[in-house]
Amino acid sequence: MIRFILSKLLYLVPTFIGITIIAFSFVRILPGDPVLLMAGERGVTPERHAELSAQLGYDQPIVLQYFDFLGRLLQGDMGNSLVTKKPVLDEFLTLFPATVELGLCAIIIATVIGVTVGVFAAIRRGSWFDQISMTLALVGFSMPIFWWGLLLIIFFSGILGWTPVSGRISLLYYFPNVTGFMLIDSLLSGQKGAFTSALSHLILPSLVLATIPLAVIARQTRSAMLEVMGEDYVRTARAKGMPQYRVIGIHALRNAMVPVVTTIGLQIGVLMAGAILTETIFSWPGIGKWMIDSISRRDYPVVQSGLLLIAALVMIVNLLVDLTYGLINPRIRVK
Amino acid sequence: MSDTSNLAAPVKLSDAAIRRRMLAEFWFYFSQNRGAVIGLVVFVLLVLTAVFAGIIAPHDPTTQYREALLVPPVWAEGGSAQFLLGTDAVGRDMLSRLIFGAQYSLFIGIVVVSIALVGGIIIGLLAGFFGGWIDNVIMRMMDVILAFPSLLLALVLVAVLGPGLTNAMIAIAIVYQPHFARLTRAAVMTEMKREYVTAARVAGAGNLRLMFKTILPNCLGPLIVQATLSFSSAVLDSAALGFLGMGAQPPAPEWGTMLAEAREFILRAWWVVTFPGLAILVSVLAINLMGDGLRDALDPKLKRS
Amino acid sequence: MALLNIKNLTVKFATATGSFTAVDGIDVHVDRGEVLAIVGESGSGKSVSMLAVMGLLPDTATITADEMTYDGRDISNLSASERRHLIGREITMIFQEPVASLNPSFTVGFQIEEVLRLNLGLSRDDARARALDLFRAVGIPEPETKINAYPHQMSGGQCQRVMIAIAIASNPRLLIADEPTTALDVTIQKQILDLLMKLQEDYGMALILITHDMGVVAETADRVVVQYQGKKMEEADVLSLFEAPQHPYTRALLSALPENATGDRLPTVSDFFAQEAAR
Numbered sequence: 001m002i003r004f005i006l007s008k009l010l011y012l013v014p015t016f017i018g019i020t021i022i023a024f025s026f027v028r029i030l031p032g033d034p035v036l037l038m039a040g041e042r043g044v045t046p047e048r049h050a051e052l053s054a055q056l057g058y059d060q061p062i063v064l065q066y067f068d069f070l071g072r073l074l075q076g077d078m079g080n081s082l083v084t085k086k087p088v089l090d091e092f093l094t095l096f097p098a099t100v101e102l103g104l105c106a107i108i109i110a111t112v113i114g115v116t117v118g119v120f121a122a123i124r125r126g127s128w129f130d131q132i133s134m135t136l137a138l139v140g141f142s143m144p145i146f147w148w149g150l151l152l153i154i155f156f157s158g159i160l161g162w163t164p165v166s167g168r169i170s171l172l173y174y175f176p177n178v179t180g181f182m183l184i185d186s187l188l189s190g191q192k193g194a195f196t197s198a199l200s201h202l203i204l205p206s207l208v209l210a211t212i213p214l215a216v217i218a219r220q221t222r223s224a225m226l227e228v229m230g231e232d233y234v235r236t237a238r239a240k241g242m243p244q245y246r247v248i249g250i251h252a253l254r255n256a257m258v259p260v261v262t263t264i265g266l267q268i269g270v271l272m273a274g275a276i277l278t279e280t281i282f283s284w285p286g287i288g289k290w291m292i293d294s295i296s297r298r299d300y301p302v303v304q305s306g307l308l309l310i311a312a313l314v315m316i317v318n319l320l321v322d323l324t325y326g327l328i329n330p331r332i333r334v335k
Numbered sequence: 336m337s338d339t340s341n342l343a344a345p346v347k348l349s350d351a352a353i354r355r356r357m358l359a360e361f362w363f364y365f366s367q368n369r370g371a372v373i374g375l376v377v378f379v380l381l382v383l384t385a386v387f388a389g390i391i392a393p394h395d396p397t398t399q400y401r402e403a404l405l406v407p408p409v410w411a412e413g414g415s416a417q418f419l420l421g422t423d424a425v426g427r428d429m430l431s432r433l434i435f436g437a438q439y440s441l442f443i444g445i446v447v448v449s450i451a452l453v454g455g456i457i458i459g460l461l462a463g464f465f466g467g468w469i470d471n472v473i474m475r476m477m478d479v480i481l482a483f484p485s486l487l488l489a490l491v492l493v494a495v496l497g498p499g500l501t502n503a504m505i506a507i508a509i510v511y512q513p514h515f516a517r518l519t520r521a522a523v524m525t526e527m528k529r530e531y532v533t534a535a536r537v538a539g540a541g542n543l544r545l546m547f548k549t550i551l552p553n554c555l556g557p558l559i560v561q562a563t564l565s566f567s568s569a570v571l572d573s574a575a576l577g578f579l580g581m582g583a584q585p586p587a588p589e590w591g592t593m594l595a596e597a598r599e600f601i602l603r604a605w606w607v608v609t610f611p612g613l614a615i616l617v618s619v620l621a622i623n624l625m626g627d628g629l630r631d632a633l634d635p636k637l638k639r640s
Numbered sequence: 641m642a643l644l645n646i647k648n649l650t651v652k653f654a655t656a657t658g659s660f661t662a663v664d665g666i667d668v669h670v671d672r673g674e675v676l677a678i679v680g681e682s683g684s685g686k687s688v689s690m691l692a693v694m695g696l697l698p699d700t701a702t703i704t705a706d707e708m709t710y711d712g713r714d715i716s717n718l719s720a721s722e723r724r725h726l727i728g729r730e731i732t733m734i735f736q737e738p739v740a741s742l743n744p745s746f747t748v749g750f751q752i753e754e755v756l757r758l759n760l761g762l763s764r765d766d767a768r769a770r771a772l773d774l775f776r777a778v779g780i781p782e783p784e785t786k787i788n789a790y791p792h793q794m795s796g797g798q799c800q801r802v803m804i805a806i807a808i809a810s811n812p813r814l815l816i817a818d819e820p821t822t823a824l825d826v827t828i829q830k831q832i833l834d835l836l837m838k839l840q841e842d843y844g845m846a847l848i849l850i851t852h853d854m855g856v857v858a859e860t861a862d863r864v865v866v867q868y869q870g871k872k873m874e875e876a877d878v879l880s881l882f883e884a885p886q887h888p889y890t891r892a893l894l895s896a897l898p899e900n901a902t903g904d905r906l907p908t909v910s911d912f913f914a915q916e917a918a919r
Contacts, residue, residue, distance in 0.1 A: 018479030026495055135370070138627070142619035144571055146578045147594055147612025150601050158602045232740040235696055239735075240755050240806065241728020244720065254745045273486035277575060291487065292579060295494040307491055311483045318482075330745050330790045 001333055004326045008319055015315060023308035024069050028062065073308075079301035081294070088305040092287065097180025098168060099286030102278070103271045105206035110213035111264055118221025118260075123248060125226065133218065140215030145274055149208040149281040156204060163204045166283035170197040205282045209274050213267035220263045224256040231255070258329050265321025269314045364632035371628020377621035385437040392431035393419070396588040400426035405604045421606040423597065429606065432588035433614050439589040440570050440618055443504055447569035448562050450508035455515020456558070460546050462516065463523030474520070477513035485510045486575060493581045500573075500589070503582040507572050511565050518561055522554030556633040563626035567619045574615050590615050642669040643814060643846050644693070644731075648706040651685070651692050651870075655700070662688040662701075664870040668848075670814065675840060675847045677861035677878070679854065679893065681909070685870040686850045690816050694733055695723050711813075729759050732807040736819040738799035742791035748802045749787035755809050774805040779835060797828035801835070808839055814846045821856070833860060854897055858882060866890050888916070 060068070072078070078088040117137075121130040156163045164170065168182045175189035183202065186194035228234065229252050237251040276288035283289070287310065294302035326332040365371055384391060406422040407414045408429075414421065420429035462473040480488070485507075492506035493499075526532060527550070535549045576582035577591025585592055590611040597607035651663040663685040670676045678686045692703045693715075708716040715726065735741045743751060749771060756767035768787075775783035778801040791799055800820060807815055817836060821829035837860055840847045849860055857864055857878065864881045866873040866889065874887035885891045892912035 014475055015478055015482055018475060019482055022479060022483075026491055138370075138623055139616070139620060142567065142571075142616060142623050144574055144578075144591070144594075144612055144615045144619070146575060146591075147608070147615065150594070150598065150608050151612065154601050154605055154608065232735060232737055233743040236735065236741045236803070237743070238696055239694060239728060239733045241724045241726075241759055242754070243724060246758075251743055255743070258745075269484055272484040276484075276486060276490070277578070280579065291490070295490060296580065303491060303494065307483070307487065310487060314484060315482050328745075331792050334790055334793065 001326060004332055005323060008322050008326075012315065012319060016312065019308060019311045019315065020070055020073065021066070023304050023311070024066055026304055026307065028065075073305075078305035078308075081302050082299045083294075083297055083302075088302055089309075091290065091302070092306065092309055094180075095285060095287050095290050098182075098284060099275055099279070099288060101181045101183065101202070102205055102209060102284060102286060103268070103275060105202055106209035106271060106274075107213060107264065107268060109206055109210040110217055110267065113210075114214045114217030115221050115257075115260065118218045119225055119248070119253065119256075121218070121222045122225035122229065130222075134222065137215040137218045140211045141219070143211055143215075145208055145211055146277040146281055148211060149205070149278060152204055152208060153281070163200050168198065168201050168284065169194070170201075173197060205278050205284055208281070209271060209278045212274060213264075213270060216267060216270075217260065217263060221256065221260050224259050225252060228252045228256040258325065261328060262321060262325050265317065265324065268317045268321075272310055272314060361632050365628050368628040368631055370624045371631075374621040374624025374626075374628065377617065378625060381437055381618055381621065382441060384434055385441045388434050388438055392428075392434040393417075394428040394431040396427065396432045396435040397586050398427065400428075402426070405600070405607070407604070408606050411606075420610055421604070423593070423607050424600060424604075427586075429610055432593060433590070433610060435588045436590045436593065436611070436614060437618075439500070439583060439587065440573075440615075443500070443507075443573045444566040444569050444622075446504050447508045447511065447573070448566050450505070451511035451515055451565060452558070452562055454508070455512045456519050456551070458512065458516040459519025460523060460551065463520040463527065464542070464546055464550075466524075470520070473516070477516050480510065481513045483510075486572060489572060489576060490579065490581060493576060498581045498584060500583040500587070503573055503576045504569075507569055507576075510572075511569070514561060514565065515558065518557050519554060522557060523550055526550045526553050560626060560630045560633065563622055563629055567622040567626065570615065570619055570622070643672045643674075643711060644668070644670045644848075645707060645709045646689075646693065646705060647708075648704075649689055649692065649708070650704045651688050651697070652702045653700050654702070662870055663692065666867070666870070666872050667875075668865060670846045670848055672813070672846055673840075673844050675837075675849065675860055675862045677849045677851060677857040677864045678867060679851060679857055679864060680867035681852060683869065684867040686867050687818050688870075689867075690733070690818060690848060690850060694727055694731065694816070696733075728755065729810045730812055731814045731816070732810070732812040733816040733818065734800070734803045734807050734820050737823050738796050738803050738820075739791055739794075741803060742799055744791055747788050747790055748794070748799075752802065752806050752809060755806055759810055770809070771805075774809055775802075777808075777839070778802075778805045779831075780805070795828075796824050797832060800824060800828075800832055804832075804835065804839065808843060808845075811843060812845055814848070815840070816848045816850070818850045819852070820849075822851070822853075836860075854893060866893065888913075 076089055080087055081091060084091065117133050121133050124130050153165055157165045169186065173186070173189075173191055173194045175185060175191060175194065178185050178188055182198040183195065186198040229248075233255075234247060234252050237247045242251070272288070275286060276292060278284065279286045279288035280292055287306065291303070291306050291310070293299075294306065400418075400422065403415070403418060403422050404426045405424055406418050406426075408421040409416055409419050411421075418428045418430070420433070422428055423432070458473055458477070462470040489503070489506040489510050492509065493502050496502040496506070523546075532545065532549060535545055540549060573582050574589070574591030574594070577589045577593075578595045580595055583589035583592050585596060593611040594608065597604075597611070601608045646666070646668045649663055649666045649668070650661065653660045653662055666685070666689050668676075668678070668689065678690075680686045688697070688701075691697050692701070693708065695718075697703065703716075705716055708714065710726065710731065715723075718726070742748060749768070752771045752774065753764075753767040756762045756770055757764070760767075762770060771787060772783045775787060780786050780798060780801050786794070786798070791802075794802070804820075815836075820836065821832050824832060833856060836847065836849075839845075847860075849856070851857060861878045863875070863877050865875045866881075866887065868889050873889045874881070874885070876886070881890065882894070885894055889909070892909040895912045896907045896909055898906055
């Protein structure tokens, strides 16, 4: 097990370096002079141009620039946003909790509903529940979630008026930012109705973001359960006179969860892509929307570092998934 | 009571006959899956719509009818038979735009999958065939690409290259490549251990011939399934890019781009938002249904008895 | 009165290519404390008939029988909870692949204590003590360490001993062993067989031994049933079967023993029939 963990950790290093190289290259690929690009339409005087070039190190050979970039990166300096002039890392950390809250909600919904549906579909294979749920899963899997979100807004916000259209909480409420998680902070603030408002803002985006992971998890759980239920040890459990709930819920499920946990973990990476679209539609102030806005505003330091941070995040999540897999698979946990 | 089995002399089939048999068997399993057949039918309809768009569409997709802005569909109040599915904010016929949009989606799917498939196969073949440090380097590069959320990477690539349909397709194809490369490499490595490869090598087959004529045909199964999956993902992702303003640019009638333009009217004119998304959903669903059917038909392990 | 009495058992499977009859009108009966061997090639339906009795066949199977009684009780139409009081307590079964038959995610201790606690109602400590006793009874060395091991850490022979321990934990009156030694090393096979026979004697249980190995039959059985393609070919006590086999198929099986090999080819059943036809 130790060797397993170490090998996974070691593997991170070259991947991380690769990520930094790609992030670094992006801005450098841009055709034209980077200083002029950043200056935009305003243009820049020749002296200022020389000054900026030296300051940002653009006059140095590319390899030196990379190591300079890497060095600063490891110290936490990722440059400043061209738009807000504030450090990129600070902006990231401010906006990060919003995306985490959304993502966490989405993955919880997706896992709980997805696994339950998958298990029942497997137990009642071929039944109407199985066929309908798997068809719905396929539809969910094929769904353009930016459209799905718009549809739900039309229906629940426009027609029914049940949920708000955008933001994390009604503008009526204001309270200090303790954890960054609106659900927790609103509870802590003690203001009447704050929590409900936060919840009602959270529910629609979470559902939209959860749609694709839910579909994938349901399908994967079903096929994992079907495979496990045909195994010899499930037959042994029955031969031992174990009740059905135990055979399915303990003997089968415990083994089926091994590949499913990997799937759930991988879906977290997919969530990042989905978050971009969901946050855009619901004007959710998280990292996804931040990236989109920065891309369209040509805020290159943000694009570069944001890309890097998100990729590093996904990498860490994948590592945790690998480690969890090692933990729950007894063949790896115990030699 | 003696049960001597009647042994018929084994029949030698020609290559073409074997292929026909395999096709028939494949079709037998594929057609058993109702969803897959429906998917196939819808997909064929989609292709026909795209090919004959010019003939089927009642109007030109870019013509703006200034006097018919935001007209509802024909069955709603205020609708008109001239614009069966209504018009958008600048008076263009929705139905015609949707029909021409099919051309975009199919074109995007084919181009993206082709590039990703060819590139991925070559990379995977090289990695699996030569192994060693070549394999290591190539796979590390693929892993780095896979570390980025696909849409984000495509987005940044397009931002760097400039918004537009071509760049969007290239970006998506680059992002999909690792999947094909990985699949090909895994299949190649499995096949390499088989005896027929050693036999071919001993018979004097060169590397290129080994790679393409001997090994590759046996890896096609999972590649085909992945190709259909990537096709549908490409349609979704390019629509997403279009929605974010990074894909096909207005006034192109690409379904995602249509959604971007429609966003501000979601509460006023539901049809401008509903129909393009529905078109995307139906197309992607059809392809995924086919993909499911393909996978069940091609993978003998999953065949139910 | 027979302990287990089955008359005219037929099992059909619904497959993609139509209905397949795995078992065709078989009669089986076992008396208390008797050792019955069911012999046949692969595909003879010997495992399927016993799995049908245990209720372990998938839903695609249709089971019909004129009579299926255990200890005088009709067991063909039991409810799920009635069946569970029988299977796993009075009638137990062990299978061919011991490592695959144990759940890879739980320790072997968990898997045997599960039976002791749920079926026999023992407390946690009592179950642990009894589990260790059972492990000792089946000859597992260092039971205190092994009880916390996972199946993949144990050899095939040890896993089969664990399976046997689980099977005898509730003092069953009938133990069905489906090819228990086929997947094991030849050297281990004899040990496991000896263990089974010793336990059968000690506990006084009836034993149905399913096998394709005539050598095993000779060493263990009181009575033998020969099956082929789902039908019963012959039934006799073991001595009569070996000395004077009635059915041509039985004779073919006996002639196919590796000891009877002449030349450099192992004899097969079809060889026998070819020879008979030539004569």
